[in-house]
Amino acid sequence: MSKALSIDLRARVLAALAAGATHREAGERFGVSAASVSRWRHLEREQGDARSKALGGDRRSGRIEAHRQVVMAALGPEKDASIEEIRRSLAEQGLAFGFGTIQRFFKRHAITRKKRPLMPRSRTGPTS
Structure with a gap:
């Protein structure tokens, strides 16, 4: 993943612009x-400094979370519907x-959908 350049570098570049350098020269x-x-110049004008926004993280789960009740209803009363059925x-x-x-x-909400029944216990006892 990429990494934002330091605020120190951004400040020095913007200082060069303030001193009269063009964008290309700086x-x-x-x-x-x-x-x-x-x-960076645009950020400085809009928010007062040229700090970068946060990188990475989950930015799209809010869309499905907004429909949480509908997804849970689609899961069914037994909570055993497959993902394709949902x-x-x-x-x-x-x-x-x-x-x-x-x-x-499902992982975020700890929902599992295992349909396989539990296996019966083994008839053999512990060996000594």
Whole structure:
């Protein structure tokens, strides 16, 4: 995963702009692209400094979480519907979610759907 450049570098680039350098000149001087200089300048104007936003993390689970009750209802009263059955049920209601999205939703909420019955205990006793 990429890593944001330091705020120190961003501050030095923006100081060069304030001293009269163009975006290209400042970019070449500090080894960054003119587009990055432009974005940092925009951030400085909009939010007061050129700090980067947080990188990584889950940014899309909120979409399925907003429909939590519908997903749980699609799971069925026995909570044994397969993911494909749930996807079809949600699609009928106009909600399209991928297999992995539903799988991660179940993992977050500790929902398991094992359909295999428990095996009977072995008849052999412990050996000495």
